[in-house]
Structures are given as structure tokens and as C-alpha cells.
Amino acid sequence: MQEIPARPIDVAVGILMRPNGDVLLGQRPAGKPYAGYWEFPGGKVEAGEDIFAALQREFVEELGIEVVGGAPWCCVEHVYEHAHVRLHFYISRHWRGEPQSLEGQAFAWQGTVGLTPLLPATVPLLAWLDQLRHAEQESSQPIC
Numbered sequence: 158m159q160e161i162p163a164r165p166i167d168v169a170v171g172i173l174m175r176p177n178g179d180v181l182l183g184q185r186p187a188g189k190p191y192a193g194y195w196e197f198p199g200g201k202v203e204a205g206e207d208i209f210a211a212l213q214r215e216f217v218e219e220l221g222i223e224v225v226g227g228a229p230w231c232c233v234e235h236v237y238e239h240a241h242v243r244l245h246f247y248i249s250r251h252w253r254g255e256p257q258s259l260e261g262q263a264f265a266w267q268g269t270v271g272l273t274p275l276l277p278a279t280v281p282l283l284a285w286l287d288q289l290r291h292a293e294q295e296s297s298q299p300i301c
């Protein structure tokens with residue numbers, strides 16, 4: 158049986174948000190654990206890299222876009238059967254370019270996210286995103 162390290166692997170995850178609140182999700186490609194599950198784009202932080210730099214690199218590699226601004230939003234830790242991960246979620250409303258599928262994944266813009274299956278550690282985020290959208294509608298301005 159594979160041994161899961163006690164120390165988590167840091168993962169940078171970006172939630173691209175359009176002015177209407179829609180967010181971009183991608184489907185994990187064949188060959189990766191949880192292939193076919195939906196997730197927010199991102200990937201593992203490399204040694205010596207800061208989280209936002211990792212996020213920018215992953216978005217260039219996966220989607221061909223330059224993330225120019227983002228705010229740290231929340232951090233979630235999860236132990237899978239394949240890995241122990243610490244997910245650093247950023248919300249970004251500012252990027253250059255149009256997302257393209259450079260690694261062959263499906264992508265979808267969603268309001269209230271209705272895609273399934275979703276990576277287990279990402280599921281709680283959907284309710285938090287709905288709360289954020291609701292609070293922003295009440296205040297008529299972005300909160301993060």
C-alpha cells in the first residue's frame with residue numbers, strides 16, 4: 158500500500174471569476190488520480206516557488222493565460238488515498254488572454270456550479286462561493 162506523507166503537498170488553485178460571478182472549472186485528464194472529476198485549475202507548488210507564482214505558471218501551462226491579479230481566499234487540507242494536499246485557493250478577476258485547453262481538458266464556466274463529480278476537497282468551496290456572490294450582490298462590490 159502507498160504511504161501518504163504526513164507533511165502536505167502545497168497546491169495553488171485559481172478561481173477565475175467573471176464580472177457576472179461565473180467561475181471556470183476544468184475536468185481532470187485521463188492518467189491522473191480522479192480522472193474525469195471537475196476541479197478549479199491549478200497544480201502543485203514547486204520547490205522554492207511562492208504560491209501565486211505557482212498559480213501563474215499553472216495557468217500559463219494549462220490555459221495559456223496570464224493571471225495578473227488575485228487574492229488569497231481560503232486554504233483547505235485533505236488526505237486522499239494518493240496524497241495529502243494543502244490547497245491554497247485564490248480568486249482572480251484579472252487575467253490576460255482567453256482560456257484555451259492546452260492539455261486537452263474540458264473546461265466550463267459556471268454560475269452556481271452544477272458539475273459532477275467534483276474533487277472531494279473542493280466540494281465545500283461551492284457553498285462558500287455562493288455565500289461570497291450573495292454578499293457581493295448585497296454590497297454591490299467585490300469582496301475579494
Ligand SMILES: Nc1nc2c([nH]c(=O)n2[C@@H]2O[C@H](COP(=O)(O)OP(=O)(O)OP(=O)(O)O)[C@@H](O)[C@H]2O)c(=O)[nH]1
Binds near residue numbers: 168170195244
Ligand atoms: N487543481 C486542483 N487540484 C485540486 C483541487 N481539489 C483537490 O483536491 N485538488 C488536489 O490537488 C492535487 C493537485 O495535483 P495535480 O496532480 O493536479 O497537480 P499538477 O498539475 O502539478 O500535476 P502533475 O503532478 O501531473 O505535475 C491533486 O491531488 C488534486 O486531487 C482543485 O479544485 N483544483
